[in-house]
Amino acid sequence: MAIRSSIRKGGVRWGEFSIEVGLACCTLISVITTAAIIFVLVKETLGFFSHVTPAEFLFGTRWVPLLKPSSFGVLPLLWGTLIVTVGAAIIAIPIGLASAVYLSEYASAKVRSTVKPVLELLAGIPTVVYGYFALTFVTPVLKTVIPQIQVFNALSGAIVVGLMILPMIASLSDNALRAVPDTLRQGAYAVGATSYEVTTQVVVPTALSGIMASFLLAISRAIGETMAVTLAAGATPNLSMSMLESIQTMTAYIVQVSLGDTPAGGVAYQTLFAVAALLFLITLLLNIISQWILRRYREVYD
Amino acid sequence: MAPRGIHARSTAETSLRKRHARARLFALFCAAVTWAGAALLMLLLYQISVNGFKWFDVQFLTSFPSRFPYKAGIKSALVGTLWLISLVAIISIPIGVATALYLEEFGKKGRLGRMVEINIANLAGVPSIVYGIIGLAVFVRGLGLERSLISGALTMSLLILPVIIIASREAIKVVPMTIRHAAFALGATRWQTAWSHVLPASFPGILTGVILALSRAIGETAPLIMIGALTYVAFLPEGPMDAFTALPIQIFNWVSRPQEEFHELAAGAIIVLLIVLLTMNATAIFIRHRAEKKRG
Amino acid sequence: MAEFTPTQLQSKGVTQLQDQAILALQDVSISYSGKAAVSKVSFPIAKHKITSVIGPSGCGKSTLLRALNRMNDFIPNVTTEGKIIYNRQDLYAAEVDPVEVRRNIGMVFQKPNPFPKTIYKNVAWGPGINGRKDSMHELVEKSLKQAALWEEVKDRLDESALSLSGGQQQRLCIARALAMAPDILLMDEPCSALDPISTAHIEDLLYRLKSSYTIVIVTHNMQQASRISDYTAFMEMGDLIEFGKTRQIFTKPHKQRTEEYVTGRFG
Ligand SMILES: Nc1ncnc2c1ncn2[C@@H]1O[C@H](COP(=O)(O)OP(=O)(O)OP(=O)(O)O)[C@@H](O)[C@H]1O
Ligand SMILES: [Mg+2]
Numbered sequence A: 001m002a003i004r005s006s007i008r009k010g011g012v013r014w015g016e017f018s019i020e021v022g023l024a025c026c027t028l029i030s031v032i033t034t035a036a037i038i039f040v041l042v043k044e045t046l047g048f049f050s051h052v053t054p055a056e057f058l059f060g061t062r063w064v065p066l067l068k069p070s071s072f073g074v075l076p077l078l079w080g081t082l083i084v085t086v087g088a089a090i091i092a093i094p095i096g097l098a099s100a101v102y103l104s105e106y107a108s109a110k111v112r113s114t115v116k117p118v119l120e121l122l123a124g125i126p127t128v129v130y131g132y133f134a135l136t137f138v139t140p141v142l143k144t145v146i147p148q149i150q151v152f153n154a155l156s157g158a159i160v161v162g163l164m165i166l167p168m169i170a171s172l173s174d175n176a177l178r179a180v181p182d183t184l185r186q187g188a189y190a191v192g193a194t195s196y197e198v199t200t201q202v203v204v205p206t207a208l209s210g211i212m213a214s215f216l217l218a219i220s221r222a223i224g225e226t227m228a229v230t231l232a233a234g235a236t237p238n239l240s241m242s243m244l245e246s247i248q249t250m251t252a253y254i255v256q257v258s259l260g261d262t263p264a265g266g267v268a269y270q271t272l273f274a275v276a277a278l279l280f281l282i283t284l285l286l287n288i289i290s291q292w293i294l295r296r297y298r299e300v301y302d
Numbered sequence B: 001m002a003p004r005g006i007h008a009r010s011t012a013e014t015s016l017r018k019r020h021a022r023a024r025l026f027a028l029f030c031a032a033v034t035w036a037g038a039a040l041l042m043l044l045l046y047q048i049s050v051n052g053f054k055w056f057d058v059q060f061l062t063s064f065p066s067r068f069p070y071k072a073g074i075k076s077a078l079v080g081t082l083w084l085i086s087l088v089a090i091i092s093i094p095i096g097v098a099t100a101l102y103l104e105e106f107g108k109k110g111r112l113g114r115m116v117e118i119n120i121a122n123l124a125g126v127p128s129i130v131y132g133i134i135g136l137a138v139f140v141r142g143l144g145l146e147r148s149l150i151s152g153a154l155t156m157s158l159l160i161l162p163v164i165i166i167a168s169r170e171a172i173k174v175v176p177m178t179i180r181h182a183a184f185a186l187g188a189t190r191w192q193t194a195w196s197h198v199l200p201a202s203f204p205g206i207l208t209g210v211i212l213a214l215s216r217a218i219g220e221t222a223p224l225i226m227i228g229a230l231t232y233v234a235f236l237p238e239g240p241m242d243a244f245t246a247l248p249i250q251i252f253n254w255v256s257r258p259q260e261e262f263h264e265l266a267a268g269a270i271i272v273l274l275i276v277l278l279t280m281n282a283t284a285i286f287i288r289h290r291a292e293k294k295r296g
Numbered sequence C: 001m002a003e004f005t006p007t008q009l010q011s012k013g014v015t016q017l018q019d020q021a022i023l024a025l026q027d028v029s030i031s032y033s034g035k036a037a038v039s040k041v042s043f044p045i046a047k048h049k050i051t052s053v054i055g056p057s058g059c060g061k062s063t064l065l066r067a068l069n070r071m072n073d074f075i076p077n078v079t080t081e082g083k084i085i086y087n088r089q090d091l092y093a094a095e096v097d098p099v100e101v102r103r104n105i106g107m108v109f110q111k112p113n114p115f116p117k118t119i120y121k122n123v124a125w126g127p128g129i130n131g132r133k134d135s136m137h138e139l140v141e142k143s144l145k146q147a148a149l150w151e152e153v154k155d156r157l158d159e160s161a162l163s164l165s166g167g168q169q170q171r172l173c174i175a176r177a178l179a180m181a182p183d184i185l186l187m188d189e190p191c192s193a194l195d196p197i198s199t200a201h202i203e204d205l206l207y208r209l210k211s212s213y214t215i216v217i218v219t220h221n222m223q224q225a226s227r228i229s230d231y232t233a234f235m236e237m238g239d240l241i242e243f244g245k246t247r248q249i250f251t252k253p254h255k256q257r258t259e260e261y262v263t264g265r266f267g
Helices: A014-049 A054-059 A075-106 A109-123 A127-145 A154-178 A182-189 A195-206 A208-224 A227-233 A250-259 A267-301 B010-052 B058-062 B075-106 B111-124 B128-142 B149-173 B177-185 B190-219 B222-226 B247-256 B260-295 C006-012 C061-067 C098-104 C119-129 C136-146 C166-178 C196-209 C222-228 C246-251 C256-266
Strands: C021-032 C035-046 C050-054 C078-086 C105-108 C184-188 C214-218 C231-236 C239-245
Touching (some): A014 A054, A014 A267, A014 B075, A014 B111, A014 B149, A075 A195, A075 A208, A075 A227, A075 A250, A109 B010, A109 B260, A127 A154, A127 A227, A127 B010, A127 B190, A127 B247, A154 A227, A154 B010, A195 B010, A227 A250, A267 B111, A267 B128, B075 B111, B075 B149, B075 B190, B075 B260, B128 B149, B128 B222, B149 B190, B177 B190, B222 B247, C021 C061, C021 C214, C035 C214, C035 C231, C050 C061, C050 C222, C061 C184, C098 C105, C105 C166, C119 C136, C119 C166, C136 C166, C136 C196, C196 C214, C196 C222, C222 C246, C231 C246, C231 C256, C239 C256, C246 C256
Parallel strands (some): C050 C231, C184 C214
């Protein structure tokens, strides 16, 4: 082995350099992905807006894109997404938070160490499975209770989407509660608090930003959810207040169109991108807010 | 009054009794809600197994789909899923790990690094159906790859890339700085340090993340529908350019039919899918567990 | 009042304490999952005096201190044997309510652990949940004054407690404990995370509190123990080696181990 005696720079190390460039190129792929998403969505949405004004799209109350006379008001789809998401949140948030509190504050280490991986497993169940569950179990059960319910209905979709995001909320909120240092709990117990007071007045408020972030992530997941609502809630875009009727979400509409044979370039094809762009913006906004909350919450502990 | 409690503060004591009752009630409530939620999710699994095992046999695994429920099987879907996931692994793992290595070991931690980081975090939150639309516009139509395995694999790779990157970075982050300093002190370059010390030390963590990401890709349905994976395929794909179907697509197809028999077939396919996912998850948990034990 | 046999106390060198004891430990043994951390420790805690507990790291000081207001309840697999008598009652008797115990026996921890709430709420929270409604303002002011923090924070009571310095946070934690008007205040190395000036602040404070509070303090700082405390317990590997008046422990200890430890630290 040659002994290097010089400590002066010996020019560029080409091997090292080319490896670094290679790795940098890989990193570039995720930047390009973002650029591609934005480019494609913007380009096709602009094409769509040359046929339909943005105002008509955003504020129109009838969504009839495939039949004549057509109408491109996205509100019915937004409404469908909204009621399924709100319904899911009403189910999943209280149950998820209570479970997280149970796991982090009350359950024994043994229960926790078995339930936690199971939660992660449940969070990984594909959404098409929840769609199956909605159609073959939830809706029939609902029908025995509420006979007038339709075969496809928003309620069933909301229930299974709620079940779907439940493990995620429980697991992430549990992480947030666990991150609260034990010394805080002890400080509260030392002034004579009960476990209820310690949990609700010290631990949960301290972890609140982490908990809120988990809610937002779960809601964003529910909004972007596709298969369960496509299967359970149907394909009837409307502004109905009733959760017992068939509705259509933004995602379900996209699936419906792509299942048919839509020729590229037409207005019908472009609606896909306009709806997807809206979906993208809404979920992006929620994700950015939840990341912002999380960043703030990290600062508290450092 | 019972000689209870230390210090008799009579009014305070009755209110303390109330506070204790509330605390017990709250604990009970949380436990009950948790187990109720768990019961609901277990019900889902129970319902699937009751229906699915009716059709579950060798013939089910080795037959093509059919109009007749008793003849139908998941052969093409299963083979399609295996093809798909292999291609996704080949594409996404090297790119994902390379990105994580670059961000953690090479990149400057400046403004640009932060932007890339935020970008990746946001990509992880983009709904899968949006990836499907991009796949449709870019791979299927733009690059003319048609409704092929490779279109599906590329789309799916983009979808799970952020997950792999984030998990790998977490794994790389926990490698102690002292190891790197020791290597640098011996005159190693960045790459030598990364390749022979950082990567081996973070390998279990990376592997766990990769397995979980791939298991997500196996279950995703919407992007495959978008890029036009076929719902009725009575042949096996022979190369990346062939048309294909996959397990979730087959399940979706069967669930959307009105007949009960097809719903039961769907349940059978779900069982297969869940078994695959369970195996992968168990492997990931096992690897993580062993690595934690080794670290001590 | 405290049930000690005279020989027991004689052997520890303190007889006159018997009547003034507010808390009495009798053969207290504590173990973690069967592993003993404190074995058969007995000594009294005198009312309105400062008792310090000293000894090498890991000898069981914190474990013992946490037993005195049942904070060990939160550590799994802890077993406590023996008796800790407070107002004629054993703290570990089945009918005793630990929450009630902690209302009367407060604690200040090694590291400051203020709640991530406002300064005001940190002090007011304990009395609040325990049913106090009126003149909370006065109580907060009084407690903060007792903790020698009032002047520094009176204009920023609505700011987060996390914005205070380490020494201020620790004094806030003391104020938080004092607001409950506890009979006894337990302190586990309250100055270990603080600089000399903040430490001096807190020592002054303890000295002033002595007239109305009973204080038990764990410390590694020999000078601190000898400066502020009236009685000292020296522990080693879970055993109480010697208990007595602080002056006696530091000037003419009965046991050789005590002398070695006490003088060794002085150098
Ligand atoms: N939560 C616990 N679980 C198991 N063992 C513990 C626990 N806490 C303390 N121990 C053990 O009990 C013994 C006494 O610990 P303790 O913390 O009471 O010592 P200490 O005298 O306060 O030490 P230091 O001066 O370092 O604070 C030690 O051997 C310690 O390892
Ligand atoms: Mg200690």
